[in-house]
């Protein structure tokens with residue numbers, strides 16, 4: 001899948017792109033089966049809500065480790081995912097920084113406070129913000145079920161100061177309250193990124209985003225494929241985060257079969 005010049009200009013301007021209904025219901029059914037299987041695994045790669053449900057399942061794109069998954073490994077190599085990522089990063093030599101399935105369970109799935117992904121990734125040692133994330137909705141996503149909110153154009157603010165938010169099961173570098181209020185009062189209104197299962201979203205690592213609690217009766221499953229240019233691989237410090245959140249596999253990812261993830265099931 002090749003982005004048009006117009007889409008590339010839109011990504012540069014707004015910091016994100018939405019691809020409604022990009023994956024068919026039959027394709028999403030395959031991926032959902034995998035999430036159900038992976039949710040029973042107990043390992044470091046599976047982060048839980050403070051109440052016990054699965055918050056995030058990391059490292060589903062490799063062929064080793066407890067959360068390995070042949071369908072998700074094939075998904076990150078599909079042209080529908082990898083080609084747009086290569087285009088916005090301006091490099092055919094890209095790799096997966098991490099994969100994460102945010103399960104946001106019905107009723108107990110908690111918020112993600114306002115942040116820029118590069119708040120964390122700069123601290124991991126990635127020299128520049130030439131990084132992006134590709135999200136696929138694995139079920140219908142509404143405001144009620146805790147959709148993502150994005151502030152259009154906020155990547156142009158550059159990297160903002162952050163503080164470590166420890167209020168949920170996953171520690172996250174987030175924007176301090178006073179700064180965030182100032183940004184919200186001076187920015188276009190946040191966009192609620194809702195859509196049918198199979199909708200995809202690609203966003204820049206400096207775009208400000210957050211999401212609400214899942215108050216609905218259904219889990220809200222999303223996969224996030226975060227990508228980096230090989231030339232921007234992190235210069236790791238003395239106590240780097242583990243491999244499942246900061247991949248050490250920085251071989252360029254090949255583009256493979258667009259239907260590979262269905263065949264791999």
Ligand SMILES: O=C(O)CCC(=O)C(=O)O
Pocket residue numbers: 102112117146147148209210211212222224
């Ligand atoms: O899954 C969500 O609702 C938000 C996830 C997010 O913001 C992130 O992983 O950076």
